[in-house]
Amino acid sequence: MVLLIALLITRDDLRQDASETFEDAFGYLAYDVLGWSPRELFILRLRFAGLLDSPLGKQWVGAVEEASKNPVQTGSAYRTVNEFSRDEISADVYQLTLEQGQKLIWQFSRLDEADNRLFASLERREKGSQNWTTITDLDTDKAIKSRFISQSDDYRFVLQPELFASVEYSLAIAHGGSLPMPVESASRRDIGSVFGDPRDGGAREHHGVDIFADKRTPVTAVIDGQVRTGTGGIGGKHIWLTGGLLSPYGARYYYAHLDGFVVSSGEDVQKGEIIGYVGNTGNARTTPPHLHFGIYSGGPVDPEPFLTPEPVLPAR
Ligand SMILES: [Zn+2]
Secondary structure, three states, rough: OHHHHHHHHHHHHHHHHOOOOOHHHHHHHHHHOOOOOOHHHHHHHHHHHOOOOOOOHHHHHHHHHHOOOOOEEEOEEEEEEEEEEOOOOOEEEEEEEEEEOOEEEEEEEEEOOOOOOEEEEEEEEEOOOOEEEEEEEOEEEEEEEEEEEOOOOEEEEEEEEEOOOOOEEEEEEEEEEOOOOEEOOOHHHEEEEOOOOOOOOOEEEEOOOOEEEOOOOOOOOOOOOOEEEEOOOOOOHHHHHHHOOOOHHHHHEEEEEHHHHHHOOOOEEOOOOEEEEEOOOOHOOOOOOOOEEEEEEEEOOOOOOHHHOOOOOOOO
Protein backbone atom coordinates (compact mmCIF):
# COMPACT_ATOMS: atom_id res chain seq x y z
CA MET A 1 0.00 0.00 0.00
CA VAL A 2 2.82 2.39 0.93
CA LEU A 3 4.50 1.58 -2.35
CA LEU A 4 1.30 2.20 -4.22
CA ILE A 5 0.80 5.59 -2.59
CA ALA A 6 4.40 6.51 -3.33
CA LEU A 7 3.86 5.53 -6.94
CA LEU A 8 0.65 7.48 -7.18
CA ILE A 9 2.30 10.63 -5.86
CA THR A 10 5.33 10.26 -8.07
CA ARG A 11 3.31 9.62 -11.16
CA ASP A 12 0.97 12.49 -10.44
CA ASP A 13 3.97 14.83 -10.38
CA LEU A 14 5.29 13.37 -13.59
CA ARG A 15 1.95 13.93 -15.20
CA GLN A 16 2.65 17.64 -15.66
CA ASP A 17 5.65 16.88 -17.87
CA ALA A 18 4.72 13.68 -19.54
CA SER A 19 1.10 14.64 -20.21
CA GLU A 20 0.36 11.04 -19.46
CA THR A 21 -2.81 10.73 -17.49
CA PHE A 22 -2.84 9.47 -13.97
CA GLU A 23 -5.59 7.02 -14.87
CA ASP A 24 -3.71 5.57 -17.81
CA ALA A 25 -0.69 4.86 -15.68
CA PHE A 26 -2.53 3.41 -12.71
CA GLY A 27 -5.84 2.31 -14.10
CA TYR A 28 -4.96 -1.35 -13.98
CA LEU A 29 -3.69 -1.27 -10.41
CA ALA A 30 -6.39 0.97 -8.99
CA TYR A 31 -9.41 -0.32 -10.88
CA ASP A 32 -8.69 -3.96 -11.45
CA VAL A 33 -6.58 -4.90 -8.46
CA LEU A 34 -7.99 -2.62 -5.80
CA GLY A 35 -11.48 -2.26 -7.27
CA TRP A 36 -11.46 1.51 -7.10
CA SER A 37 -13.64 3.69 -9.26
CA PRO A 38 -12.19 6.64 -11.21
CA ARG A 39 -14.02 8.91 -8.76
CA GLU A 40 -12.38 7.24 -5.75
CA LEU A 41 -9.01 7.66 -7.43
CA PHE A 42 -9.73 11.34 -7.93
CA ILE A 43 -10.60 11.69 -4.24
CA LEU A 44 -7.22 10.15 -3.42
CA ARG A 45 -5.61 12.74 -5.63
CA LEU A 46 -7.44 15.51 -3.78
CA ARG A 47 -6.12 14.06 -0.53
CA PHE A 48 -2.51 14.10 -1.77
CA ALA A 49 -2.94 17.59 -3.12
CA GLY A 50 -3.99 18.62 0.41
CA LEU A 51 -7.38 19.69 -0.92
CA LEU A 52 -9.58 17.03 0.58
CA ASP A 53 -10.09 18.81 3.91
CA SER A 54 -10.38 22.24 2.35
CA PRO A 55 -13.86 23.74 1.93
CA LEU A 56 -13.48 23.18 -1.82
CA GLY A 57 -12.56 19.52 -1.45
CA LYS A 58 -15.32 18.89 1.05
CA GLN A 59 -17.84 20.51 -1.24
CA TRP A 60 -16.69 18.39 -4.18
CA VAL A 61 -16.82 15.14 -2.22
CA GLY A 62 -20.21 16.04 -0.74
CA ALA A 63 -21.76 17.14 -4.04
CA VAL A 64 -23.16 13.70 -4.92
CA GLU A 65 -24.79 13.36 -1.51
CA GLU A 66 -26.16 16.87 -1.85
CA ALA A 67 -27.66 16.10 -5.29
CA SER A 68 -29.05 12.80 -3.96
CA LYS A 69 -31.28 14.68 -1.54
CA ASN A 70 -33.35 15.78 -4.50
CA PRO A 71 -32.55 13.47 -7.42
CA VAL A 72 -34.21 13.78 -10.81
CA GLN A 73 -36.85 11.01 -11.06
CA THR A 74 -36.63 9.76 -14.63
CA GLY A 75 -39.87 7.83 -15.11
CA SER A 76 -39.91 5.17 -17.84
CA ALA A 77 -38.26 7.33 -20.51
CA TYR A 78 -36.07 10.38 -20.07
CA ARG A 79 -33.64 12.48 -22.05
CA THR A 80 -31.57 15.48 -21.01
CA VAL A 81 -28.73 17.68 -22.17
CA ASN A 82 -26.92 19.35 -19.31
CA GLU A 83 -23.86 21.41 -18.55
CA PHE A 84 -21.46 21.81 -15.64
CA SER A 85 -19.62 25.12 -15.56
CA ARG A 86 -16.07 25.41 -14.22
CA ASP A 87 -16.98 27.82 -11.42
CA GLU A 88 -19.59 25.65 -9.74
CA ILE A 89 -19.22 22.46 -7.74
CA SER A 90 -22.15 20.17 -8.27
CA ALA A 91 -23.26 16.71 -9.34
CA ASP A 92 -26.26 15.40 -11.26
CA VAL A 93 -28.21 12.42 -9.98
CA TYR A 94 -30.96 10.64 -11.95
CA GLN A 95 -32.85 8.03 -9.96
CA LEU A 96 -35.32 5.28 -10.75
CA THR A 97 -36.79 2.18 -9.13
CA LEU A 98 -36.70 -1.00 -11.19
CA GLU A 99 -38.29 -4.39 -10.80
CA GLN A 100 -36.83 -7.81 -11.37
CA GLY A 101 -37.43 -8.74 -15.00
CA GLN A 102 -37.18 -5.24 -16.41
CA LYS A 103 -34.58 -4.02 -18.84
CA LEU A 104 -32.76 -0.72 -18.42
CA ILE A 105 -31.24 0.99 -21.44
CA TRP A 106 -29.24 4.21 -21.70
CA GLN A 107 -27.22 6.31 -24.09
CA PHE A 108 -24.58 8.67 -22.80
CA SER A 109 -22.26 11.04 -24.61
CA ARG A 110 -20.05 14.08 -24.05
CA LEU A 111 -20.96 17.12 -26.08
CA ASP A 112 -17.88 19.25 -25.30
CA GLU A 113 -14.44 18.82 -26.79
CA ALA A 114 -12.46 19.36 -23.59
CA ASP A 115 -10.46 16.53 -22.06
CA ASN A 116 -11.69 17.27 -18.55
CA ARG A 117 -12.82 14.24 -16.67
CA LEU A 118 -16.49 13.54 -16.14
CA PHE A 119 -17.13 10.82 -13.57
CA ALA A 120 -20.23 8.93 -14.62
CA SER A 121 -21.55 5.76 -13.08
CA LEU A 122 -24.62 3.55 -12.77
CA GLU A 123 -25.22 2.62 -9.14
CA ARG A 124 -27.61 0.38 -7.21
CA ARG A 125 -29.03 0.52 -3.72
CA GLU A 126 -30.71 -2.52 -2.19
CA LYS A 127 -34.20 -2.01 -0.83
CA GLY A 128 -34.00 -0.66 2.70
CA SER A 129 -30.27 0.10 2.47
CA GLN A 130 -28.59 3.51 2.48
CA ASN A 131 -25.50 2.40 0.59
CA TRP A 132 -25.06 2.76 -3.13
CA THR A 133 -22.67 0.52 -5.00
CA THR A 134 -21.35 1.16 -8.48
CA ILE A 135 -22.46 -1.37 -11.08
CA THR A 136 -20.59 0.12 -13.98
CA ASP A 137 -18.89 3.29 -15.14
CA LEU A 138 -20.53 4.87 -18.17
CA ASP A 139 -18.76 4.99 -21.51
CA THR A 140 -19.21 8.17 -23.50
CA ASP A 141 -19.33 6.35 -26.82
CA LYS A 142 -22.99 7.10 -27.65
CA ALA A 143 -23.72 3.37 -27.94
CA ILE A 144 -27.03 2.23 -26.48
CA LYS A 145 -26.21 0.08 -23.47
CA SER A 146 -28.60 -2.27 -21.71
CA ARG A 147 -28.85 -4.19 -18.50
CA PHE A 148 -31.24 -6.89 -17.29
CA ILE A 149 -32.54 -6.15 -13.82
CA SER A 150 -32.21 -9.25 -11.67
CA GLN A 151 -33.15 -7.56 -8.39
CA SER A 152 -35.90 -5.07 -7.61
CA ASP A 153 -33.87 -2.13 -6.30
CA ASP A 154 -33.24 1.59 -6.61
CA TYR A 155 -30.86 2.59 -9.38
CA ARG A 156 -29.20 5.92 -10.14
CA PHE A 157 -26.98 7.58 -12.71
CA VAL A 158 -24.39 9.83 -11.07
CA LEU A 159 -22.43 12.44 -13.01
CA GLN A 160 -19.80 14.79 -11.68
CA PRO A 161 -16.95 16.60 -13.40
CA GLU A 162 -13.53 16.95 -11.82
CA LEU A 163 -12.80 20.28 -10.14
CA PHE A 164 -12.76 23.42 -12.29
CA ALA A 165 -14.05 21.62 -15.37
CA SER A 166 -16.64 22.73 -17.91
CA VAL A 167 -18.47 19.70 -19.25
CA GLU A 168 -21.56 19.20 -21.38
CA TYR A 169 -23.27 15.87 -21.78
CA SER A 170 -26.33 14.14 -23.18
CA LEU A 171 -28.03 11.31 -21.31
CA ALA A 172 -31.08 9.26 -22.28
CA ILE A 173 -32.56 6.59 -20.01
CA ALA A 174 -35.49 4.21 -20.49
CA HIS A 175 -36.78 1.08 -18.85
CA GLY A 176 -39.38 -1.52 -19.77
CA GLY A 177 -39.86 -5.23 -20.17
CA SER A 178 -37.15 -7.72 -21.11
CA LEU A 179 -39.26 -10.41 -22.81
CA PRO A 180 -41.69 -10.43 -25.73
CA MET A 181 -45.30 -11.46 -25.05
CA PRO A 182 -45.45 -15.27 -25.29
CA VAL A 183 -48.83 -15.19 -27.09
CA GLU A 184 -49.02 -13.97 -30.66
CA SER A 185 -50.63 -10.51 -31.02
CA ALA A 186 -51.37 -10.33 -27.28
CA SER A 187 -50.79 -7.25 -25.15
CA ARG A 188 -50.77 -6.61 -21.42
CA ARG A 189 -54.51 -5.90 -21.63
CA ASP A 190 -55.03 -9.62 -22.28
CA ILE A 191 -53.56 -10.53 -18.90
CA GLY A 192 -56.60 -11.56 -16.88
CA SER A 193 -55.15 -12.98 -13.69
CA VAL A 194 -51.98 -11.76 -12.09
CA PHE A 195 -49.23 -13.19 -9.94
CA GLY A 196 -50.26 -13.81 -6.34
CA ASP A 197 -54.01 -14.09 -6.96
CA PRO A 198 -55.56 -16.62 -4.54
CA ARG A 199 -56.27 -20.11 -5.89
CA ASP A 200 -58.36 -22.98 -4.48
CA GLY A 201 -60.06 -20.69 -1.95
CA GLY A 202 -56.77 -19.16 -0.82
CA ALA A 203 -54.99 -22.49 -0.27
CA ARG A 204 -52.32 -21.47 -2.80
CA GLU A 205 -51.27 -18.48 -4.86
CA HIS A 206 -51.24 -17.99 -8.60
CA HIS A 207 -47.62 -18.44 -9.65
CA GLY A 208 -47.86 -16.80 -13.04
CA VAL A 209 -50.07 -14.70 -15.28
CA ASP A 210 -53.00 -15.81 -17.43
CA ILE A 211 -52.96 -14.39 -20.94
CA PHE A 212 -56.36 -14.78 -22.59
CA ALA A 213 -56.58 -15.41 -26.33
CA ASP A 214 -58.63 -17.38 -28.84
CA LYS A 215 -58.17 -21.13 -28.81
CA ARG A 216 -55.29 -22.21 -31.10
CA THR A 217 -53.57 -18.80 -30.99
CA PRO A 218 -49.83 -19.52 -31.41
CA VAL A 219 -47.59 -19.26 -28.34
CA THR A 220 -43.94 -18.42 -28.91
CA ALA A 221 -40.58 -18.96 -27.20
CA VAL A 222 -39.56 -15.88 -25.17
CA ILE A 223 -35.85 -16.78 -25.33
CA ASP A 224 -33.51 -19.07 -27.23
CA GLY A 225 -33.48 -22.33 -25.33
CA GLN A 226 -34.51 -25.93 -24.98
CA VAL A 227 -38.02 -27.26 -24.40
CA ARG A 228 -39.43 -30.09 -22.34
CA THR A 229 -43.08 -31.05 -22.89
CA GLY A 230 -45.58 -32.73 -20.59
CA THR A 231 -49.24 -33.61 -20.58
CA GLY A 232 -50.35 -34.25 -17.03
CA GLY A 233 -51.39 -32.42 -13.87
CA ILE A 234 -53.11 -29.10 -13.36
CA GLY A 235 -51.14 -27.55 -16.24
CA GLY A 236 -52.50 -30.01 -18.79
CA LYS A 237 -50.42 -29.95 -21.94
CA HIS A 238 -47.45 -27.83 -20.93
CA ILE A 239 -43.94 -26.80 -21.95
CA TRP A 240 -40.90 -25.89 -19.86
CA LEU A 241 -38.47 -23.61 -21.70
CA THR A 242 -34.92 -23.29 -20.32
CA GLY A 243 -32.13 -21.06 -21.60
CA GLY A 244 -28.42 -21.75 -21.59
CA LEU A 245 -26.04 -20.72 -18.83
CA LEU A 246 -25.71 -17.26 -20.33
CA SER A 247 -29.43 -16.52 -20.53
CA PRO A 248 -30.64 -13.69 -18.30
CA TYR A 249 -31.57 -14.70 -14.73
CA GLY A 250 -31.02 -18.41 -15.52
CA ALA A 251 -34.81 -18.66 -15.41
CA ARG A 252 -37.20 -21.39 -16.53
CA TYR A 253 -40.39 -20.48 -18.35
CA TYR A 254 -43.61 -22.47 -17.95
CA TYR A 255 -46.39 -22.57 -20.58
CA ALA A 256 -49.57 -24.34 -19.41
CA HIS A 257 -53.11 -25.29 -20.55
CA LEU A 258 -51.93 -25.65 -24.17
CA ASP A 259 -54.24 -27.10 -26.80
CA GLY A 260 -51.19 -28.74 -28.31
CA PHE A 261 -47.52 -28.27 -29.04
CA VAL A 262 -45.39 -28.33 -32.17
CA VAL A 263 -42.10 -29.17 -30.44
CA SER A 264 -40.85 -32.27 -28.72
CA SER A 265 -38.83 -32.69 -25.52
CA GLY A 266 -35.17 -31.87 -25.88
CA GLU A 267 -35.65 -29.69 -28.95
CA ASP A 268 -33.77 -26.40 -29.28
CA VAL A 269 -35.95 -23.42 -30.14
CA GLN A 270 -35.28 -19.81 -30.98
CA LYS A 271 -36.84 -16.71 -29.50
CA GLY A 272 -40.07 -15.92 -31.35
CA GLU A 273 -40.53 -19.44 -32.70
CA ILE A 274 -44.01 -20.95 -32.40
CA ILE A 275 -43.90 -23.80 -29.87
CA GLY A 276 -47.60 -24.53 -29.27
CA TYR A 277 -51.18 -23.25 -29.18
CA VAL A 278 -53.42 -21.65 -26.56
CA GLY A 279 -55.99 -24.00 -25.06
CA ASN A 280 -57.69 -24.89 -21.80
CA THR A 281 -56.28 -28.28 -20.89
CA GLY A 282 -55.56 -29.35 -17.30
CA ASN A 283 -57.50 -27.53 -14.58
CA ALA A 284 -58.52 -24.79 -17.04
CA ARG A 285 -61.10 -27.05 -18.67
CA THR A 286 -64.00 -24.88 -17.45
CA THR A 287 -62.37 -21.49 -18.12
CA PRO A 288 -61.95 -19.64 -21.44
CA PRO A 289 -58.78 -20.54 -23.35
CA HIS A 290 -55.66 -18.83 -22.01
CA LEU A 291 -51.94 -19.34 -21.62
CA HIS A 292 -50.77 -19.70 -18.03
CA PHE A 293 -47.24 -18.30 -18.19
CA GLY A 294 -44.88 -18.73 -15.25
CA ILE A 295 -41.27 -17.72 -14.60
CA TYR A 296 -39.11 -19.56 -12.08
CA SER A 297 -35.79 -18.11 -10.98
CA GLY A 298 -34.98 -19.60 -7.60
CA GLY A 299 -38.71 -19.65 -6.85
CA PRO A 300 -41.65 -18.34 -8.83
CA VAL A 301 -41.34 -14.67 -9.81
CA ASP A 302 -43.91 -12.23 -11.14
CA PRO A 303 -43.83 -12.30 -14.98
CA GLU A 304 -45.55 -8.93 -15.42
CA PRO A 305 -42.45 -6.68 -15.23
CA PHE A 306 -40.81 -8.96 -17.82
CA LEU A 307 -43.77 -8.51 -20.16
CA THR A 308 -44.14 -4.72 -20.10
CA PRO A 309 -43.33 -3.13 -23.48
CA GLU A 310 -39.63 -3.04 -24.27
CA PRO A 311 -37.85 0.23 -23.40
CA VAL A 312 -37.51 2.91 -26.04
CA LEU A 313 -35.24 5.95 -25.65
CA PRO A 314 -37.10 9.23 -26.19
CA ALA A 315 -36.34 11.01 -29.45
CA ARG A 316 -34.12 14.06 -29.31
ZN1 LIG B 1 -52.80 -19.35 -14.44
